[in-house]
Amino acid sequence: xxxxxxxxxxxxxxxxxxxxxxxxxxxxxxxxxxxxxxxxxxxxxxxxxxxxxxxxxxxxxxxxxxxxxxxxxxxxxxxxxxxxxxxxxxxxxxxxxxxxxxxxxxxxxxxxxxxxxxxxxxxxxxxxxxxxxxxxxxxxxxxxxxxxxxxxxxxxxxxxxxxxxxxxxxxxxxxxxxxxxxxxxxxxxxxxxxxxxxxxxxxxxxxxxxxxxxxxxxxxxxxxxx
Amino acid sequence: xxxxxxxxxxxxxxxxxxxxxxxxxxxxxxxxxxxxxxxxxxxxxxxxxxxxxxxxxxxxxxxxxxxxxxxxxxxxxxxxxxxxxxxxxxxxxxxxxxxxxxxxxxxxxxxxxxxxxxxxxxxxxxxxxxxxxxxxxxxxxxxxxxxxxxxxxxxxxxxxxxxxxxxxxxxxxxxxxxxxxxxxxxxxxxxxxxxxxxxxxxxxxxxxxxxxxxxxxxxxxxxxxxxxxxxxxxxxxxxxxxxxxxxxxxxxxxxxxxxxxxxxxxxxxxxxxxxxxxxxxxxxxxxxxxxxxxxxxxxxxxxxxxxxxxxxxxxxxxxxxxxxxxxxxxxxxxx
Amino acid sequence: xxxxxxxxxxxxxxxxxxxxxxxxxxxxxxxxxxxxxxxxxxxxxxxxxxxxxxxxxxxxxxxxxxxxxxxxxxxxxxxxxxxxxxxxxxxxxxxxxxxxxxxxxxxxxxxxxxxxxxxxxxxxxxxxxxxxxxxxxxxxxxxxxxxxxxxxxxxxxxxxxxxxxxxxxxxxxxxxxxxxxxxxxxxxxxxxxxxxxxxxxxxxxxxxxxxxxxxxxxxxxxxxxxxxxxxxxxxxxxxxxxxxxxxxxxxxxxxxxxxxxxxxxxxxxxxxxxxxxxxxxxxxxxxxxxxxxxxxxxxxxxxxxxxxxxxxxxxxxxxxxxxxxxxxxxxxxxxxxxxxxxxxxxxxxxxxxxxxxxxxxxxxxxxxxxxxxxxxxxxxxxxxxx
Ligand SMILES: Nc1ncnc2c1ncn2[C@@H]1O[C@H](COP(=O)(O)OP(=O)(O)O)[C@@H](O)[C@H]1O
Ligand SMILES: [Mg+2]
Numbered sequence: 001x002x003x004x005x006x007x008x009x010x011x012x013x014x015x016x017x018x019x020x021x022x023x024x025x026x027x028x029x030x031x032x033x034x035x036x037x038x039x040x041x042x043x044x045x046x047x048x049x050x051x052x053x054x055x056x057x058x059x060x061x062x063x064x065x066x067x068x069x070x071x072x073x074x075x076x077x078x079x080x081x082x083x084x085x086x087x088x089x090x091x092x093x094x095x096x097x098x099x100x101x102x103x104x105x106x107x108x109x110x111x112x113x114x115x116x117x118x119x120x121x122x123x124x125x126x127x128x129x130x131x132x133x134x135x136x137x138x139x140x141x142x143x144x145x146x147x148x149x150x151x152x153x154x155x156x157x158x159x160x161x162x163x164x165x166x167x168x169x170x171x172x173x174x175x176x177x178x179x180x181x182x183x184x185x186x187x188x189x190x191x192x193x194x195x196x197x198x199x200x201x202x203x204x205x206x207x208x209x210x211x212x213x214x215x216x217x218x219x220x221x222x223x224x225x226x
Numbered sequence: 227x228x229x230x231x232x233x234x235x236x237x238x239x240x241x242x243x244x245x246x247x248x249x250x251x252x253x254x255x256x257x258x259x260x261x262x263x264x265x266x267x268x269x270x271x272x273x274x275x276x277x278x279x280x281x282x283x284x285x286x287x288x289x290x291x292x293x294x295x296x297x298x299x300x301x302x303x304x305x306x307x308x309x310x311x312x313x314x315x316x317x318x319x320x321x322x323x324x325x326x327x328x329x330x331x332x333x334x335x336x337x338x339x340x341x342x343x344x345x346x347x348x349x350x351x352x353x354x355x356x357x358x359x360x361x362x363x364x365x366x367x368x369x370x371x372x373x374x375x376x377x378x379x380x381x382x383x384x385x386x387x388x389x390x391x392x393x394x395x396x397x398x399x400x401x402x403x404x405x406x407x408x409x410x411x412x413x414x415x416x417x418x419x420x421x422x423x424x425x426x427x428x429x430x431x432x433x434x435x436x437x438x439x440x441x442x443x444x445x446x447x448x449x450x451x452x453x454x455x456x457x458x459x460x461x462x463x464x465x466x467x468x469x470x471x472x473x474x475x476x477x478x479x480x481x482x483x484x485x486x487x488x489x490x491x492x493x494x495x496x497x498x499x500x501x502x503x504x505x506x507x508x509x510x511x512x513x514x515x516x517x518x519x520x521x522x523x524x525x526x527x528x529x530x531x532x533x534x535x536x537x538x539x540x541x542x543x544x545x546x547x548x549x550x551x552x553x554x555x556x557x558x559x560x561x
Numbered sequence: 562x563x564x565x566x567x568x569x570x571x572x573x574x575x576x577x578x579x580x581x582x583x584x585x586x587x588x589x590x591x592x593x594x595x596x597x598x599x600x601x602x603x604x605x606x607x608x609x610x611x612x613x614x615x616x617x618x619x620x621x622x623x624x625x626x627x628x629x630x631x632x633x634x635x636x637x638x639x640x641x642x643x644x645x646x647x648x649x650x651x652x653x654x655x656x657x658x659x660x661x662x663x664x665x666x667x668x669x670x671x672x673x674x675x676x677x678x679x680x681x682x683x684x685x686x687x688x689x690x691x692x693x694x695x696x697x698x699x700x701x702x703x704x705x706x707x708x709x710x711x712x713x714x715x716x717x718x719x720x721x722x723x724x725x726x727x728x729x730x731x732x733x734x735x736x737x738x739x740x741x742x743x744x745x746x747x748x749x750x751x752x753x754x755x756x757x758x759x760x761x762x763x764x765x766x767x768x769x770x771x772x773x774x775x776x777x778x779x780x781x782x783x784x785x786x787x788x789x790x791x792x793x794x795x796x797x798x799x800x801x802x803x804x805x806x807x808x809x810x811x812x813x814x815x816x817x818x819x820x821x822x823x824x825x826x827x828x829x830x831x832x833x834x835x836x837x838x839x840x841x842x843x844x845x846x847x848x849x850x851x852x853x854x855x856x857x858x859x860x861x862x863x864x865x866x867x868x869x870x871x872x873x874x875x876x877x878x879x880x881x882x883x884x885x886x887x888x889x890x891x892x893x894x895x896x897x898x899x900x901x902x903x904x905x906x907x908x909x910x911x912x913x914x915x916x917x918x919x920x921x922x923x924x925x926x927x928x929x930x931x932x933x934x935x936x937x938x939x940x941x942x943x944x945x946x947x
Contacts, residue, residue: 231601231604231912231915231919232911232915234919235914235915235918235919236918238918238919238922238923239918239922242922242923242926245926246926246929275850275937278850278851278854278933278936278937279929279930279933282854282858282929282932282933283929286925286926286929290922293914293917293918294918296914297914297915297918300911300914304911307612307793
């Protein structure tokens with residue numbers, strides 16, 4: 001089963017060689033097995049987002065390497081990262097990152113535009129995934145008209161449209177009340193049971209204690225502490 | 227200086243292209259100097275992102291140059307009444323012979339920019355972008371060519387003096403007129419025909435051999451043959467193909483055929499010729515450049531398409547130019 | 562390919578979402594194009610009309626020079642010219658201008674004999690005797706004259722002269738009919754008080770167009786007091802005038818276009834925060850820099866193409882349906898050459914390419930850099946909500 005992620009001694013500096021240099025990650029080692037559900041815990045500013053970004057091919061490490069199923073992606077030109085990101089990862093962002101002025105269906109389709117699917121195939125896929133999250137009736141509605149819970153589900157639907165192996169969620173419950181948070185974690189649990197790897201960054205104990213999570217790692221100042 | 231809308235458009239286009247390519251070349255120099263794929267610094271990332279800008283610019287410049295070639299011919303044709311004795315584009319070009327150099331430069335720019343775009347696309351499909359430095363060094367050749375294009379066009383148009391009496395295709399391509407073009411037109415059609423068709427046949431066979439065999443020397447041979455076939459084809463157009471297209475025993479003009487009177491036959495004809503030759507050149511260059519495994523793989527993926535395109539496009543040229551010879555009423559050699 | 566189409570579709574919907582901003586760009590842009598296109602269409606149409614008239618005309622016009630000035634030419638010179646090999650019909654012409662102080666208009670008066678069947682009549686018939694004349698459709702319209710009415714003229718000796726209008730003729734170009742009044746040659750000679758045996762000039766037809774310069778030289782040699790003017794020379798004078806005029810105007814308008822491009826550049830660079838955020842989102846969910854760049858270029862292309870179509874249509878309506886009212890002040894100089902007339906719609910691929918070069922090219926070039934800047938937004942930004 002594909003979806004193994006190996007992080008080897010990665011460091012990430014921002015503003016390298018400048019007075020405002022920040023070392024966001026230093027020499028982090030981490031292996032995530034396929035199908036695992038991992039929570040990254042730690043205070044704000046400890047480097048969780050940076051780590052998720054590196055794993056998810058959003059950016060490249062300053063040193064060290066990231067291996068996806070044994071393939072080193074940390075030195076690839078940016079051109080190739082977009083494609084890998086699309087095929088491998090589904091992102092659920094802290095602030096959802098939906099385009100508010102377009103409809104639910106259009107938002108769900110967004111990741112598919114650069115690919116090879118025809119418009120028709122894209123729509124079929126989107127409809128199937130919207131049905132799964134009870135959004136069929138809302139497909140034509142602008143995102144700005146939706147409730148918080150619905151928006152959350154649109155964001156998940158969009159993350160899944162590429163049928164990714166790995167779900168990466170950065171503080172997904174930060175803006176949600178406890179009911180919605182529970183609902184979200186149930187969805188993630190379901191996905192994990194389907195075999196998808198789940199990687200969640202959070203400082204919410206509710207998430208780390210959820211039965212979905214197989215393993216919790218703790219970070220401080222850019223390092224994994226246990 | 228003649229203030230003609232077409233001339234203004236051409237000069238503006240050349241100027242804008244030059245400014246664009248100049249910036250691309252500057253960025254290219256930065257890449258040549260600082261490129262370091264092993265680094266993950268912000269600078270390297272910016273350089274990588276700059277490659278998009280450069281690709282876009284060269285693509286646009288290629289696009290502009292295609293239209294500008296067309297516009298140039300149209301314009302020289304449109305202003306021919308200004309020159310006593312001129313009857314078509316040829317007359318205007320003769321009114322200031324720099325015009326012929328403009329055409330030559332435009333041809334070179336077309337081939338170089340197209341090759342750049344083709345190999346850039348291949349390079350971008352390789353994770354190690356092995357051609358980076360070569361690519362941007364090539365930009366440094368393209369830039370002065372575009373500068374020359376602007377300067378030559380400016381000198382051509384500013385050196386056009388409407389009072390001047392000029393000779394047109396009638397006399398330029400007239401046999402025994404003493405001009406080089408006249409010599410071309412005066413080449414014995416039968417010999418030219420034989421040489422042209424023989425070379426074209428050999429060229430097509432080489433393409434077919436390349437499709438069947440993977441030997442490098444075949445591609446290089448095709449490259450050299452293409453370099454030979456292009457001028458030979460142009461000579462043939464002047465020497466005998468034009469005669470059959472116009473169905474007149476002494477009308478040698480290579481430009482008239484892009485006009486409406488000849489149902490724009492010149493467009494597919496020249497497109498067939500230029501694109502066919504272009505794709506004849508590509509595999510050979512690919513062999514020379516394709517040193518790394520990643521490049522080799524990408525080139526091999528595309529080579530079939532190139533060879534087929536070369537075959538199809540050149541055949542289009544051959545068919546269009548041979549059609550009136552085989553089926554037209556006009557006969558150069560009465561039986 | 563399918564990727565490009567999909568991104569194009571997305572570009573369209575994304576443009577539609579920012580209606581106000583894009584609409585205002587399109588309005589300004591198409592207006593600029595409309596002005597440029599009007600200049601081009603107008604001058605081209607004028608040129609074309611003038612050329613059509615000339616091309617139908619003789620290959621050589623022979624004038625006599627006396628003291629370096631145009632003088633009447635002996636009609637029997639035509640006999641000498643006719644003998645030159647390659648020469649077709651040779652005809653002495655009698656013609657001149659007449660200022661009608663009653664109606665404040667200029668007429669061109671031409672004497673015709675056997676050529677009369679070349680004119681297509683809309684009404685009446687050709688002048689049968691010396692007291693009749695026929696007028697062009699344009700003159701008829703302007704003077705509210707019709708067949709059977711009398712034309713009152715004052716002749717070369719200052720004596721009033723009334724002449725019956727025997728018919729009205731038409732021609733393909735308004736240039737022909739707007740000021741032309743035709744008489745029999747004898748009547749006109751009398752009217753202008755021209756001595757018998759003299760003509761205004763002599764027209765010469767040459768069988769092979771390529772021999773025109775040689776024939777002209779021979780005429781000059783045989784008749785040293787004449788000046789043969791070839792059609793090439795006339796065409797070329799017209800060309801110069803037209804190109805110079807339209808070129809001058811185009812230069813002015815092109816500079817305004819460049820100003821517009823700078824404006825557009827400014828506008829496009831100032832990508833709104835909302836747009837920037839959208840691009841960040843697209844990049845975070847898997848769009849590549851190239852994809853975003855394609856999107857931005859598609860948007861630019863759509864804006865250019867729309868403005869181009871709108872602008873050219875506006876120019877077409879302005880010039881050919883309304884007869885270019887906005888340019889009347891600029892065109893004052895031409896009104897001497899051409900009285901009032903209706904422009905013949907004339908548009909071809911060449912003008913379209915020229916216009917495209919003058920308008921679309923600078924716009925596309927000016928959007929490359931801002932588009933690229935927008936496209937290289939860091940995907941990581943979306944994760945941190947910047
Ligand atoms: N673009 C950036 N430039 C400079 N510093 C940054 C940037 N992004 C993050 N940082 C710094 O990197 C450190 C880790 O940030 P982050 O990974 O977002 O932590 P977390 O997600 O755990 O809150 C923080 O100190 C933050 O200020
Ligand atoms: Mg964070």
